[in-house]
Amino acid sequence: MPMEVPKRWYVELEPGVWLTEGEGDPPRTLDVQFAASWRSLMEAERHLVVARRFRPFLNAQIHHI
Secondary structure, eight states, X not given: OOOOOOOOEEEEEETTEEEOXXXXXXXXXXXXXXXXXXXXXXXXXXXXXXXXTTOOOTTOEEEEO
């Protein structure tokens, strides 16, 4: 039986633009494989709040992938 990979939480700041770790205001990537991920929705929401200090990202979404 294959082992299931646990789902993680990802922040999509704009369509196709994902929050990541590194430098930037906030750091972003176009490839979800390089996006930062969190174990809980609360952690992802906290990082979105920090990202919104730089720009409003009014249409940001948090995905459970």
